[in-house]
Amino acid sequence: xxxxxxxAQAVYILLGPPGAGKGTxxxxxxxxxxxxxxxxxDLLRAAVANKTEAGLKAESIMKAGDLVPDEIxxxxxxxxxxxxxxxxxxxxxxxxxxxxxxxxxxxxxxENNQKIAAVIxxxxxxxxxxxxxxxxxxxxxxxEGYHDTFKRPKQAGICDVCGSTEMSRRADDNPTTVKxxxxxxxxQTAPLISYYQxxxxxxxxxxxxxxxxxGENLAQIVGDIQSEIR
Ligand code: AMP
Numbered sequence: 001x002x003x004x005x006x007x008a009q010a011v012y013i014l015l016g017p018p019g020a021g022k023g024t025x026x027x028x029x030x031x032x033x034x035x036x037x038x039x040x041x042d043l044l045r046a047a048v049a050n051k052t053e054a055g056l057k058a059e060s061i062m063k064a065g066d067l068v069p070d071e072i073x074x075x076x077x078x079x080x081x082x083x084x085x086x087x088x089x090x091x092x093x094x095x096x097x098x099x100x101x102x103x104x105x106x107x108x109x110x111e112n113n114q115k116i117a118a119v120i121x122x123x124x125x126x127x128x129x130x131x132x133x134x135x136x137x138x139x140x141x142x143x144e145g146y147h148d149t150f151k152r153p154k155q156a157g158i159c160d161v162c163g164s165t166e167m168s169r170r171a172d173d174n175p176t177t178v179k180x181x182x183x184x185x186x187x188q189t190a191p192l193i194s195y196y197q198x199x200x201x202x203x204x205x206x207x208x209x210x211x212x213x214x215g216e217n218l219a220q221i222v223g224d225i226q227s228e229i230r
Contacts, residue, residue: 009087010090010226011092012091013095013096014026014120017126017182017185018182019136020122020129021214022039024211025207028219033089033223034089035088035089040093043080054076065177065178065180077092077095115201116201117225118202121196121202122205123204125208135147136169138170140167150211
């Protein structure tokens, strides 16, 4: 295994099915606490766009809504974690997603004398997830997330953050693939909730309400832990 930055402060994990709001909330925590959001989905989409070896292997799997093999995802995450900006602390968004990935993360953290600060489970109602996912899109320039119903830009078609007018929708955000992604979540990722509960690091947040309210609840948890660490 490659080395992860020794100086990384705190490792937070956001756990939840596709559409739970992990990306949106991770971005808000990133800004508020100076943490770095690490999304394996984003890293994999970049690998696909750049046609790297990993990207070429992952592309059809992602299109089908299945999970990319552990060894590919772990390698991509470790490479990103070893970069110096991660030293201020990270929020893992979409990783780990299998027991193999959770075990690999434990090994890396133990090697670096680090612990998971908290695993925050975003609790949502599955039946709402297809609607949530079908309406979402992002700014193609800065990655800010939007939604047709829940989070529209202040001016239609213009990104609030960077002013770009280029928006994009993910290829796997369609009802058929979403169903498969939810199945993969329940079969392979949901068991991690009890894994982390047994370790005493699990926190749960109701993620069915307003984005800002959920964000406040998460910020409370992270803020308390960050002030303990300092
Ligand atoms: P996300 O952006 O987190 O919804 O991820 C999009 C897709 O990337 C998933 O449906 C998987 O195909 C793949 N993916 C992202 N993270 C992982 C992971 N930790 N393990 C396996 N596959 C992943």
